[in-house]
Each structure stands twice: as structure tokens, then as C-alpha cells.
Amino acid sequence: MNQQLTEEKVFKDPVHKYIYVQDQTIWDLINTKEFQRLRRIRQLGTSYLTFHGAEHSRFSHSLGVYEITRKIISQFERNHYPDWPQEERLLALCAALLHDVGHGPFSHSLEQVFDTHHEQWTCAILLEDTEVNRVLRQVSDDFPEKVASVIGKTYPNPIVVSLISSQMDADRMDYLLRDAYFTGVHYGNFDLERILRVLRPFQGKMVVKESGMHAIEHYLMSRYQMYWQIYFHPVTRSSEIILRQITRRAKELYESGYTFAWMPGPINKLLDGTITVKDYLKLDEAYMQTIFAQWAEEGDSLLAELCDRFLNRRLYKYITLSDPGDSLLEEAAQQFISIGLNPDYHMEIDFPFDQPYDIYRPDAKKGGKEDKAPILLLNDDNSLSEISVKSDIVRSISGLHQGQYHIYYPIEPLLASAHQLSAEVRELFKI
Amino acid sequence: MNQQLTEEKVFKDPVHKYIYVQDQTIWDLINTKEFQRLRRIRQLGTSYLTFHGAEHSRFSHSLGVYEITRKIISQFERNHYPDWPQEERLLALCAALLHDVGHGPFSHSLEQVFDTHHEQWTCAILLEDTEVNRVLRQVSDDFPEKVASVIGKTYPNPIVVSLISSQMDADRMDYLLRDAYFTGVHYGNFDLERILRVLRPFQGKMVVKESGMHAIEHYLMSRYQMYWQIYFHPVTRSSEIILRQITRRAKELYESGYTFAWMPGPINKLLDGTITVKDYLKLDEAYMQTIFAQWAEEGDSLLAELCDRFLNRRLYKYITLSDPGDSLLEEAAQQFISIGLNPDYHMEIDFPFDQPYDIYRPDAKKGGKEDKAPILLLNDDNSLSEISVKSDIVRSISGLHQGQYHIYYPIEPLLASAHQLSAEVRELFKI
Amino acid sequence: MNQQLTEEKVFKDPVHKYIYVQDQTIWDLINTKEFQRLRRIRQLGTSYLTFHGAEHSRFSHSLGVYEITRKIISQFERNHYPDWPQEERLLALCAALLHDVGHGPFSHSLEQVFDTHHEQWTCAILLEDTEVNRVLRQVSDDFPEKVASVIGKTYPNPIVVSLISSQMDADRMDYLLRDAYFTGVHYGNFDLERILRVLRPFQGKMVVKESGMHAIEHYLMSRYQMYWQIYFHPVTRSSEIILRQITRRAKELYESGYTFAWMPGPINKLLDGTITVKDYLKLDEAYMQTIFAQWAEEGDSLLAELCDRFLNRRLYKYITLSDPGDSLLEEAAQQFISIGLNPDYHMEIDFPFDQPYDIYRPDAKKGGKEDKAPILLLNDDNSLSEISVKSDIVRSISGLHQGQYHIYYPIEPLLASAHQLSAEVRELFKI
Amino acid sequence: MNQQLTEEKVFKDPVHKYIYVQDQTIWDLINTKEFQRLRRIRQLGTSYLTFHGAEHSRFSHSLGVYEITRKIISQFERNHYPDWPQEERLLALCAALLHDVGHGPFSHSLEQVFDTHHEQWTCAILLEDTEVNRVLRQVSDDFPEKVASVIGKTYPNPIVVSLISSQMDADRMDYLLRDAYFTGVHYGNFDLERILRVLRPFQGKMVVKESGMHAIEHYLMSRYQMYWQIYFHPVTRSSEIILRQITRRAKELYESGYTFAWMPGPINKLLDGTITVKDYLKLDEAYMQTIFAQWAEEGDSLLAELCDRFLNRRLYKYITLSDPGDSLLEEAAQQFISIGLNPDYHMEIDFPFDQPYDIYRPDAKKGGKEDKAPILLLNDDNSLSEISVKSDIVRSISGLHQGQYHIYYPIEPLLASAHQLSAEVRELFKI
DSSP: OOOEEEEEEEEEETTTEEEEEEEHHHHHHHTSHHHHGGGGSBTTGGGGGTSTTOOOBHHHHHHHHHHHHHHHHHHHHHTTOTTSOGGGHHHHHHHHHHTTTTOOTTHHHHHHHHTOOHHHHHHHHHHSSSHHHHHHHTTOTTHHHHHHHHHTTOOSOHHHHHHHSBTTOHHHHHHHHHHHHHHTOSTTOOOHHHHHHHEEEETTEEEEEGGGHHHHHHHHHHHHHHIIIIITOHHHHHHHHHHHHHHHHHHHHHHTTOOOSOOOHHHHHHHHTOOOHHHHTTOOHHHHHHHHHHHTTSSOHHHHHHHHHHHTTOOOEEEEESOOOHHHHHHHHHHHHHTTOOHHHHSEEEOGGGSSOOSOOTTOOTTSTTOOBOOEEEOTTSOEEEHHHHOHHHHHHHSOOOOOEEEEEOHHHHHHTGGGSOHHHHHHTTO | OOOEEEEEEEEEETTTEEEEEEEHHHHHHHTSHHHHGGGGSBTTGGGGGTSTTOOOBHHHHHHHHHHHHHHHHHHHHHTTOTTSOGGGHHHHHHHHHHTTTTOOTTHHHHHHHHTOOHHHHHHHHHHSSSHHHHHHHTTOTTHHHHHHHHHTTOOSOHHHHHHHSBTTOHHHHHHHHHHHHHHTOSTTOOOHHHHHHHEEEETTEEEEEGGGHHHHHHHHHHHHHHIIIIITOHHHHHHHHHHHHHHHHHHHHHHTTOOOSOOOHHHHHHHHTOOOHHHHTTOOHHHHHHHHHHHTTSSOHHHHHHHHHHHTTOOOEEEEESOOOHHHHHHHHHHHHHTTOOHHHHOEEEOGGGSSOOSOOTTOOTTSTTOOBOOEEEOTTSOEEEHHHHOHHHHHHHSOOOOOEEEEEOHHHHHHTGGGSOHHHHHHTTO | OOOEEEEEEEEEETTTEEEEEEEHHHHHHHTSHHHHGGGGSBTTGGGGGTSTTOOOBHHHHHHHHHHHHHHHHHHHHHTTOTTSOGGGHHHHHHHHHHTTTTOOTTHHHHHHHHTOOHHHHHHHHHHSSSHHHHHHHTTOTTHHHHHHHHHTTOOSOHHHHHHHSBTTOHHHHHHHHHHHHHHTOSTTOOOHHHHHHHEEEETTEEEEEGGGHHHHHHHHHHHHHHIIIIITOHHHHHHHHHHHHHHHHHHHHHHTTOOOSOOOHHHHHHHHTOOOHHHHTTOOHHHHHHHHHHHTTSSOHHHHHHHHHHHTTOOOEEEEESOOOHHHHHHHHHHHHHTTOOHHHHSEEEOGGGSSOOSOOTTOOTTSTTOOBOOEEEOTTSOEEEHHHHOHHHHHHHSOOOOOEEEEEOHHHHHHTGGGSOHHHHHHTTO | OOOEEEEEEEEEETTTEEEEEEEHHHHHHHTSHHHHGGGGSBTTGGGGGTSTTOOOBHHHHHHHHHHHHHHHHHHHHHTTOTTSOGGGHHHHHHHHHHTTTTOOTTHHHHHHHHTOOHHHHHHHHHHSSSHHHHHHHTTOTTHHHHHHHHHTTOOSOHHHHHHHSSTTOHHHHHHHHHHHHHHTOSTTOOOHHHHHHHEEEETTEEEEEGGGHHHHHHHHHHHHHHIIIIITOHHHHHHHHHHHHHHHHHHHHHHTTOOOSOOOHHHHHHHHTOOOHHHHTTOOHHHHHHHHHHHTTSSOHHHHHHHHHHHTTOOOEEEEESOOOHHHHHHHHHHHHHTTOOHHHHSEEEOGGGSSOOSOOTTOOTTSTTOOOOOEEEOTTSOEEEHHHHOHHHHHHHSOOOOOEEEEEOHHHHHHTGGGSOHHHHHHTTO
């Protein structure tokens, strides 16, 4: 059972000015320890090493997604749109607030190595024995499952799902505004109030009034800019690569029976694959950084070096290539070995598209990673058009952008052994 | 020896838009591991528990102080003010950048308990065997000492000291703007460009053109507002109190010979007072939070409870009092004991003035904590006036403000044992 | 009879982002020609000659006052405050929108000379045969009188009056934010959303929750800063003085029977005191500027000179004095005459306090110009305190500020005849 | 001869914070009456009838273009770029400041009717007997011609021309930022500081570092958005159409020998084509509005009606069409006549592309309207690429956008005579 709070509570928020809490359930969820833990997980992973302002947490982002969802619903209710199912309000708000609750430290970098998925952990936190689960069950016995199904996109009412998860969902709107604010770039700013005004619930879908097309173009361009300027920034990529290498190396060592000088608590269970929700919740970025600081003094020099690089921001340099030719890379790898480097670690090839972002792909197939609902315009005659049919701009950014690829490598040992490298390899790595 | 960089380097900064680096020495200092460590220390300590945006680090603040100092000096040079000693430029910039490099985790809360002082650590980091020291010595052998003396306020040229440390120094200007930006409040905004334009070097002092008086009033009022709305916020005070209690308890246990289940590295040395610079640099907020997470599972229930409160934001409540009467407090303390609480920990009385902030005290005595140079107006006839002589506003905020005091306490055990408390005590604690 | 619009209409507004119109009556009022005329009257009179951005009109300010009032009422309704009389909503909104509808061109400067009062014209526009009157009468026959009585502060329900006219009314809140935005200064910014949240209707009064005291202090300080930096700016005063002299001279000439080369329409009636509402509505700043352009070619050289000064921004210079001594001024006046100047026009003494602004005067007497309701804090025990009793800051800005006075004068003729002036007079006028 | 001012002067500007004047010549130009007259000409013509904040003048825009030019040059000088001709600094600044000095009231709407061109008037004001000319001649005898040739794009040094007039000139950069600020929309914001940092003088051209491509895309998208959201806004078009009709009608009447009740000064000369610079300078928007107010009472009912519509914002409605079919329009025209309307005036067909804006057309031919220098990227290998070759985004907005066309018409008479219209015509005009 949910109750209205007798007095609205507010959080001061730099992006939305204030975040308004009106429901006891929302208030209680915010105060659970699983939600408070999001304060110890950064929203943008290692981006703070490129943009020093980007130190904001998933806690503030989660509040922001909740607030945008609240504003959308409040607008639907104020205008008495008949296609909005009023009884879904609390469900949508809870799903908005909790959609990221399963994120672990540096998720995007570490999930690959540990083969873990934050979506599954979110589900587990909602459904297993946690404070979050207890608060949700006070609404009704099946409420935790309902919230989980909205986040998992299987809830039967698609309009509720699309608030949290679509090409124009509250999640994206908040992170663009928030990441722009904290990094200090202009690119992610768009007119949130205008977009809220042109959104409509319509026949079980979320659509946009046709007159709002230019506002949507502006929002998509903001996204396009943020991806290229912030999320795909090569210096951030460099730090993510090092982070991934640290965990890859630790796993190799662990699996080969190496004895770590210090290896407390949950990291062990993460490495051997026996981790439970209770352990998982102890993983946060403070903990990971502390482990890295310890590992910087480990006996394995590769692990120690990588941790030192991460902590003291001694990142790999990179070169940009359209087509390097396999034989040159092969030659370089050989020479790396000859001067004591490990090409598996010290020469990492990267495409920006390996990343968990999509700009806007209207034709993504259901079941794939990009199965987000497309943006639909509501025409004057009540027909619908997918936005890229009408907008040249959107069409131009919808295709797969052909980016260049990068090779990341440590510059210091190459400089130290430059005389042992061939002229071609020196030229390739700008030495 | 310092060199101009062949190409200016920039950092994107949300407060100053860009931070410009023009000197090799500055660039090298930023890349030392001692300076990078400031990324792991928050600028506002525990304030993020009250204002969730306040997750910014001392790293970004230090860059900001550097940038404001650079702008002031650039303006002095552009206008060819004869009273500005041009040869001091690099010294002033280095002191600005490094003035906070000795800060430890949650400094304001923990220094009291451990009887350690960040100013001394700053000095040690500049003068002992560190990367920072190596970079500074490349300028000249006595350069580390000179930078340390500017930060320590003993450098013979007072105008250089006052850039970093006075009632209107670059430190304060940056933190007001930055803390306002990241918390999201308006109060700390003032017109930095206008203030820079009215600053003048004059006879070895930093003064302000008389026509700039209202701009200075505005700046001082911003400070006044920030203190009351942000820095003295009672919820932040509550989290600081818990933090201090954690370390107080840990120290008590340590000194009584208690065996901690887990007690790695530098915290030991901090507790037994044998800590060196090398150890000190390993202390950061990630490390402290990880220790608190471990201690939350310690055998000592008081320590475990306090750590749990801090991590999961289960803070003490507070009541506001002008004069509670000693006997009532005595009675409350007795009843606390009778229900199993420890008044030494569970009933903490707090005055905001115990804090390391001063709003503006023109008459502070040399040698005391507040020995910052006052703000001087340069009159048309080239005489100087201390600003509170001319401004009613400044006079009204310069006195010691009579605040109220607060008692902080855990609400849960009081609620659980309410029937064992007297009516007066229940009324006092609003139960 | 008022109706809800079937679809909310919006105006894009730089200060409030959007202005929302929900009532047919409000929409119709905005479209009357009397209201549209406010587009041709600047909000800040001649301030644009000092701050070139200050070209905004009373039209945009009037919409802003309406919007703030709408937000306050909406918050009262959302929170179901029992002390807010819901049936007064439309009345309050209309009064907010129309409170300035009687303003003429450059009101503050010209009303003195023509002995006319914009409050009376507002009343006439509401009650006589105008489009505004017709729209209001559609609500009910006595509705125009009710709106006029709210604006005239005689409406029996003081809470409605205080929304539009008190020390913290919607009028002041909008003009501080708006004037700050368009001039580009920071000083007028305060946290509107926070202030709206601490306002309460209480026993027929508008009061402020005690915890909002610092927010109110901040608002009052913004006002204080705006007065000194913008509204009392000596260059603006200089242009107002010239404007007043133009009309003073025109009136003198008119009354002495002088024949103007060109003297169309309503200005005649203004000069001979027979002006009607219909004529008055033809007076706008475009019209006045066109007349000044014509008068710049009149035969009377004083009138022509003054008009030329105004149009081409050749303003009087000023000197600042605390006490000039009457005899020196007397001597200066004589010398002005001897070089062909007219001291009545060319030597104007000015005190800032002659202006229609008050910063904050809690003790202003009923009946005087300042009879605005004071700001009341609602204490925890439901008692009320006037804010200056609790706040040192407010006390320090509430008194009559002792400003300096200025003498305004044309510099060019003094420079041209410098040799005919005594040394004292030359020194006084900095020649 | 130009002199440095002994003390920098500043103007407070909402867009650039401050505008810095360092040269006596610039200061003197700002104080000429021809430049001060720009205060009486709005930057965005009739847009204030759609966006009420858009009341800013060409005076503030001209200062802004000057300031951006000053910043670009200052950056070039600070970096000692060898391709920047330092001796051209004052010339570029004067051209930037004066490039719009010949604009008349509502230029874009009225020039067509009167067959006058603001570029020619700018030239005349620079070269004939004006205060501006006198100030410029103090630099050197041929300086007025040089400034005129930069503005006229015939100056032999193309890099100076391109500062003021190219696809990325200071003019456009200022108006996008300024119009966004005063209308209150977000769309025109781009990162000016970043763009300034990537601009380079290179072999007589102004180019952009390749790494700045995304910043340029963002700037072009801002422009695209501003055109569709602000400059082409159909309500603004409606007011421009009425304005043009007023002057068209007045000209018809004048040429047919009609006697106006009131017809002072320069408008006569504009109508009969004998206008001189001296007369032209008397035309400003205050004057035009005053004339319209008089004409609203003229005997010719069409002229009177149009003036009333303009002053009281009773604009034509519009319908949007892709292809109406000529026969239906013909039928509508007949029916308009039958109910007493004049299709020449009351049924105006409009394409947005008739307007004096271009978004970005890289291939425009020299000599045509769009002969602005394209945007060139400076590649790593020092080759140049036109930006649309590299950027999909820019390519997608570079083509001629197929807009829809609109028919503008007065709704009131159609409603009054609806029964006399055919069903098709009623449907067409939504009656």
C-alpha cells in the first residue's frame, strides 16, 4: 500500500532544480541501502579521468529519471489524456527510480570480463531478500515482479515500458542533461520542457505531436554530439581499456592459482563465479579502487603496472587508423615482444562501436541489443510516421557511422627502447 | 626551469568553461601522482549526503584556484600595473595549484580525532621525496621552499600570499562558485569577471577599486548564504558527527588493544601515530569507505552501528535549542544509559561555530585561525579603507552570528524504548 | 463567465521558460489592444541607455507577473492550504496581468512633469469603455471593479492584494529576475522556486515558513543590489533628468504661447490637461521618441538641444558630492549664466532617494507610498515575526541608506568656456 | 590616427558578459549619432510579436559582432599565428562594428517595397558627410573606403573579409547567440569559446582545425534550428506580410495622388524616391510605428485596417499546403472579392525560402546572394576539405530544404460571411 506523504519532500538537484517526492513508497525506496549504494557508483565510469567534473553518481541520475517520469505523468494527468492508464503511475515511478539499481562498479568495463549483467542484478535486487523488495511488497505481493517486468521490458502495457525504455525515454533524457551539466559541455542541452509538452500517450504507444519534430531533431543531435564528444572520447576509452585489462589479468592470475597478497571479501567470489546478491552489493567503486591500490603493490608486475596506470592516470596513448595493414601490426607485435611487452595487453585495438550506446537506430530488430521503440510522429490526420522518414537530419545520423579505429599502447617503454624498433613501427606509433 | 608549452592545453571545466595551462611546470605538476590523488578526495566531505550533486573532488577545485589566479595575474600583466611583481607569476600559480595537496580523506572531520593537519602534510609533500618535489626542483633548488612559504603565509612578498590566502583569495572565489554549481544552489554565484576587474595590486597589497564596493558586498553575501545553506547544513553536520564518532571509536578500541578482524595498511599507522608521507598518500576516501564497510561487520557493536549509519545514510536526527537547561540534558543522558545507549556517542551537542569557516572578520588577530588579510577599498584619493567601515551590509555580517545549537541523536532506539523515557525527555526529542 | 481553454496556450519566455495560459479570459485580455500597447512601453524606461540589453517591454513583465501569480496559486491549490480562498483565483490572475496596464511612456520620468499617475490610468482603462473592460465584464458585471480594487489595494481580502502588492509580491519577483536577465547582471537572481515553496497563506495574510528566512534574505539582498547597480545608476539618472527637462521645457513653451512647428495629436491634450483615456492610449514610447526627433529641430534652442542630447545619447556628466557648500553652488550658477547656460536646466542636483523605489521598509506607514505589507515569518509555534526582527541582514538594509548626491551638467559648454570660470568652479566640475 | 584608451572601457552585455573597448576610434564610433540610431532599430524586426523577449536592437548586436571579432583577433595575436596580418586589426574591428549601420526600420520587410538596400546605405554612411565618416577619417584619409570595402567584400585581403562575412563569421555567431538569448530558446547556443579555439588563419583563408569538426556541426545545427524555429516562424511571417502590405498600400495611394491627412518628413521622400542620407537617418522604428498609428485613422479603409492589425497584433491566420491546386485558389479569390475582400492583400501566398537567410550552401555561386565563403577543415596533412564532404550531418542540412507553403488571410471577415463561401473554400480556410 502506498500513501501520499503529508508534505512533499524535495531534493535539491542541479539539473532539475528540485526533485519532488510525493509517495511514501518512493521515499522508502530512496532510503534503502541498495539504493543508497548507488552513491558509490559513478554515472560515467572512468569519464572523470577525461572530464574532471564527471564525478556524479548513479544515485543522482536515478533520482533524475524518476523526476522526468514524474513530470511526464503529471502532464498526462493534468491534460486528462484518455490513453494514459492512470493506475500505472506508481509502477512507472518505481521502475524509473530503480532501473539502474543493479549496476556494479565501472559496469560497462567490468561486465565483459566477469560475464555479469547489471540487468540481472537489478532483477535479483528487486525479487530477492532485500530492503528494496520489502518496500515494494508493501504495495502488493506481485509488485516487485511488476516493477521487474517493466524494467525487463516484458510488462504487457507497452506505454509504461516506453517511459523508461525507448528512443526518447526518461533515462536518456536525464543522462544527456546530467552528463552535459557535470562535464560542462553544452552539447547535451535540449529543451526538456518543450519535449514534455509534445509527448502524447496514443493507442498504447508514446508518440510526439508532429509540430514537435524540430525539437526531437534537436534532442537527437544532442545525443549524437554527446556520443562523439563525451562517451566515445578516446582518452576515456583508454582508461576503460586499462580497467578491463586489470580485471582480465587478475582473473588470469586467479585461475592460474596465483596467490594474491591481499584479496578480501566479495572480489574472490566474483572471480570464482559464486557471488550472491548480498556479496554483489558490497562491490562499489570505493572498494574496487582500494583493491587496485593494493594490487599496485602485487608481485605480478603486469597487474601492478596496470593498477598504477589507472590510479595515477598514466593512460595508454593511441593512434588513429583507417587501415593499418595486418602485416605491419604483426611486425609491431613481434617487436613489442622483443622489448619485453605483451601485445595482448600493450597493443589494444578498439572500435568505438563496441560500446553499449546507440545513437538512433529506427530499424533495430527485436531481440537484439537495440530493440528500443522508435520515435513516432503523430500527424495531423492521426497517422503515425517514424521520425527518420520525415527528417533528413535524423536520417543522416541514423546509419551506422563509420568511425576510425584506434590502437592503444603504453608510450614509455617504446620511447625507452626506440632503437630496437623498426622505422615503420616507430612511425606507426609516432616515436 | 620552466618552459612555455608550445601549445596551450585546456581542461573542460563546468565552472570556468576552460582551464588553460601554458607552462610545462604546471602541466607536470598536474600529472604527478600526489596531485592525481586529489581526484579521490571530495571537495565538500560528506555534503554529498545532503546535496547529492556535491560529489566533486579537490582535484577540480585545485585546478579552479589555479585558473582564477592565472586570470588575475593575466589581467595585472595586460594592464601593466606597476605594483605587480611579474617575476612571481610561476610561484603564485604553483602555490595556487598545490595549496590543498595535503588534504586527506574527510579532512575537516578526521583531523580533529587524529590530531593531524593538512597544512603540514602539504608542506611535507612539497619538501620531501615526492613527484611534486621533483617537478618543483626543476625550476630551482629553493623553489619547493618558496612555494611552501607562500602556502604557509610566510613568504616575504605579501601580495603573492594574498592571491592564495586572504578574505578575497582565489581559493574562496573558486569554492563558492564550484560548490554552488555542484550542489545546484544559486547562492554562491557572484560576478567573478567584475571582481577580477576591480582588483588592484597596490603598495604590496591586493586592494579593490572603491567603485567595486557593491560587487564585493555581493560576494560576501554569497559567502554568508553558502555558509548557512550549505556548509552549516544540519544534515551535513549529522554525517560529520557520525564520521568523527567512527574514528573516535576505532581509536578507543585500538588503544585498548582490541583486535580488528581486518586492518590493512596505512590506517594502522595513522592510529599509532607513525604515519609517513608515503603512507599518508595512500589514504583516500575510497580507502576509508572500504574500511568502514569492513568495520560495519566488526564485533564491536558500536563501531559496526556507526559504520552502518554512515554507509547507508542512517544519520542522527537533531533538535534545535537555544537553551535546554543542563538538568534536562543530565536527565536525558541517564535515561539514554538506562536503555542501552551511550550518551558519549548518542547525544552529541553541536555549535555551527566549531567549524573551520569564517564568513568575514576584518579584525581577526594575526596568529589566530582567521589571520586572513582584510578587504581594502582603494579610494579615489589613493587612501585605503577596510570595507566594513564603508559598507553597512558587510558590517552586519561581520559580527559573530549567534546561531542556535543542535543535539544529534539516533531516533530508532528512542522510539523503540519510548515507554522507558520520561515525558520531558520524550518532548525534548520529539518522540 | 470564464472558461478553461481546451488546450493550454504557451508563450516562450526567457525568464520563466514558458508562460502558461489556461483561461479564456486571460487569453482574451492579452489580445486586447490596451494590453498589446504595453509592447511599446519599455519596462526600465531609459535604462537601455546605460545597459543596452534593457530593451524589454512592460508587456513581457506583465506576462511574467501573471505567471508567478499562477504558480503561487497552483502551489496553494496543489497543497490544499485551507487559508487560500480558491474562488479568488481568476481575480488574482487578472489583477496580476493588468496591474501595469495604465503605464505611459517613460512613466517614472514624465509623470512628475505632467502630474499624471499611472495608477489612475490603470483604473480608468479597467472601468471605462475599453476592450479590457469588455472582456472583464464577461466574467461578471462587477468584475472590472473587483480587479481595480485589488490593484488599488482596497479589495477586502488582503491575501489577494498581497499577491500583487507586498514586500514580496509577484510584481517585484518578476521585475528583479527580468531586469537581471535583460541587463545581463547576476545580482537580481534569486531562487524563485524555493521562495514559492516557503510561501503560505495564513489567517488572511501571505507569510513565509521560518525555515525560509535565508532565502528571503537572499531575495532582499538581490533587490538591494539591483537598486544600487541598476535602478539608481547615475548614467540612467542623467538620461531621466534630460527627459524630464525636455517635457518641462515643452510645457513652459506651451504655456507661454510658443507655437511649435509640429505638434500632433495627444501630446497637445497632455499639455493642456484635457487628455482622455482614448488619447492616453495613443501615447507610447515610439510616439514620444518621434516627437523628440521633431523637437530636435524646433526654434527654441534649449528644447532642441535637450532632444538632441536624448536621442543621440549626449548625456550630462555628473559629479558626486557629500556636501558642496551652498556658496560654491551659488557661484557656479552665476558663472553658468555668464557663459550662456541656464542653471535651472544645466545644473541639476539629484538624490537617488527621490525615486519610486524602496528596498525594504518594514515600518512604512499606511497611506504613504510604501504601504506594502511587510514580510512575515511563520514560526514553528504558528506565531508570526516581521523578518527584520530575526535577520541582521535585513535590518542592515532596511534603514534609509545615506547616499551621496550628484550634480548633473553638460560638459561641452564648460570646456568651451573654461577660461571664464573660476578655479573653484573648474575644480568642482573637473575641468 | 587611433590611440589605445588609457583605461579599457566596458559595456555590460548579457550574451558576452562584457564588451571590451580598447581603442579611441571604436569608442568614438560608438558615440556617433549614426551608431546610436541603431538603438531604435530592432535586430529581429517583427519577431517580437511572436517571441515577446525579442526586443533587442541592432545596437547590441553590432557591439556583439565587434566583440567576437576582437576575441578572434586577440586569440590570433596571443598565439602568434604567422598567417594573421596584424596591421589589419583596427580595420577588421571597425568593419565588424559598422557592418549593419545602414539598416533601416524593419529592413527585411520594407526594402523590397521601397527598392532600397541597407548595404548601400551603410556604404553611404561611411563615405558621405557623417559623424562616422569624420571619426574614420581621423585614422587615415582612405580609411572610410577601406572599411566600406571590407563590408562590401571587395577588400583584397580575404581573411579580413571572412571575419565579418563567411559561413562562420562573427555576424552569424553573435546573432545566433543573441537571438537565442532574447527569445529564450535553447537552440541557438553553441560553444563559442571552443569554436574560437579551433579557428586558424591559413594561407589567406579562415579555416578550422579538423578536430573541431563536431563543434562546427553543432554550430550549423544551431543555425538550422534557429531558422526553422525562429526566423521562419509563420506568425512572424504573418506580421512581416502585413508590414509589407502597409507600405505597398501607402505607395499605391501616394502614387495615385491620394492626400494623406498626415505625412511628415522623410517618409515622403522615401515614397517619391528622393531620400538622402540625412533623411534616411531619421527613419527608425519609433518613427514608422508612429506613422502607422496615424495611418490607422486614415480615410483609406484598407490602409487603416492593415495598420490596426499591425499595431494591435491582429495578424492574418495561415494554412499550410503542399499543393492546393490552382483552380481552388482561383475560386477562393473570386469569393473573397464577392464578400468585399481584396485577394491582392487578403490572400498572400508565402514560401519561407523567399527570405534573406541561408542555412549553409557550400556550392553557392560567386555573385549570387549566397556567395559566402564555405567552411574549410584543415586536415592533419595540411590539406583542406569543405566541411560537407566530411560531415554527413552538414550534408543533410546543406541542400535546399523542401518546405511547405502557406496562405495568409484575415479570419474575421471569412467567419462573418461564411455562408457566402463554398464548402471547398470553407474547408480550405478551416472555417
